[in-house]
Amino acid sequence: MTLHPMPHALIHDLSSRLTGAAAAETLQAWCEEHGLSQGPITAEVRHLW
Secondary structure: OOOOOOHHHHHHHHHHHHOOOOHHHHHHHHHHHOOOOOOOOOOOOOOOO
């Protein structure tokens, strides 16, 4: 994993990509781009209301 000098920029990028997208596929691609994972992942969405 490579540390990014501006972690808030990474979080903003991920948040922007997840809006209106298939969460699991988007999260998997984002993690692979940033060297955080390889292979299938599971994403769970929880609504707080």
